[in-house]
Amino acid sequence: MKNIKLTIEYDGTNYFGWQVQPEVSSVQGEIKKAIKILTNEDIDLTGAGRTDRKVHARGQVANFMTNSSIPAEKFSYAINKYLPQDISIVKSEEVDINFHSRYDAIGKEYRYLIYNTHIRSSLLRNYTYHVPYNLDFxxxxxxxxxxxxxxxxxxxxxxxxxxxxxxxxIYAVSLCQKNNIICFEVQGNGFLYNMVRIMVGTLIDVGSGKIRPESIPIILESKDRKKAGHTAKPQGLYLEKVYY
Structure with missing residues (x-):
């Protein structure tokens, strides 16, 4: 028995999130099916965290136990043969038998992309949040x-x-603007349900003048969801990296 750690990239557009759900497509479900075809094992695939419907990942992490004789570093190539094109195993490696992708994680990094222009983009619609009004960067x-x-x-x-x-x-935050794209990046020891999307929605509301920048500490102290900004759309969100 060996413990295999996977680093996973996926386009979440066509999936109802990471986690397996009845009668709908999920990223976790597709990978489990691929491993079943490859090894003939019904494995438990543990992810570092859930991503919602239409959210993407460049560095999701998962692990599973297997009796397969396939070399650990070859699993990425082998599994990819049975995966749809919008999911890729970018790295596979053997880790300590006690490694747990969720409980051993000490931090995560997310990126969020805002497409800030008056005209929507047909090409970027699944990968950015289109905000058609002016924002004060x-x-x-x-x-x-x-x-x-x-x-x-x-x-x-x-x-x-x-x-x-x-x-x-929160260890680090950054905000940059290039052409019509505003990129928000954040690193922290953990994130609550929709936390990054609400942070971004609040920043957008600051940029549009609905919320003052100096109100953020007041909102935090209030612990009141109604005082923060809106929840930004899922397609602009990317799980970049999980730290161990």
Missing amino acids: KKMDIAKDFFLGTHDFSAFMSTGSSIENTVRT
């Missing part, structure tokens, strides 16, 4: 820094989560 850039540090992020969590501890630490 300088105000957004000021606001982002208030997320840094350790805070209770209750105001930036969607309802429906059973998480009790809503305190998270």
Whole structure:
């Protein structure tokens, strides 16, 4: 028995998120089916975290136990033969038998892309959030820094989560603009349900003048979801990396 760690890239457009769900397509489900064809084993595939419908990943991590004789580094090539083109195993490696992709993770990095122009893009519609009105980038850039540090992020969590501890630490944030694309990047020790999308939605509301940059600490202290901005659309979100 060996423990195989996978690093996974996927376009989430055609999937109902990472996690297996009845009667709908999921990224986890497609990978499990591919491994079943390859090894004839019904494996448990554990992901580092869930991504929602239409969310993408460049560095999702998962692991599974197998008795297969396939060399660990060859699993990526072998599994990819049975996967659809919008899912790729970019790396496979053997790890300690006790490694757990979710519980051993110490942090994650996300990227979010905003397409800020009056005319929508047919080519970017599945990979960015189109915001057709003018945004004040300088105000957004000021606001982002208030997320840094350790805070209770209750105001930036969607309802429906059973998480009790809503305190998270944000290590780094960045905001850059190139042509019509605004890119937000954030690293932290963990993220609540829809937390990044609400952070981005709040920054967009700052950029449009609905929220003042200096209101971010007040929103955090309030722990009130209604005081934060809207939830940005899923297709602009990318899970970039999981840290161990």
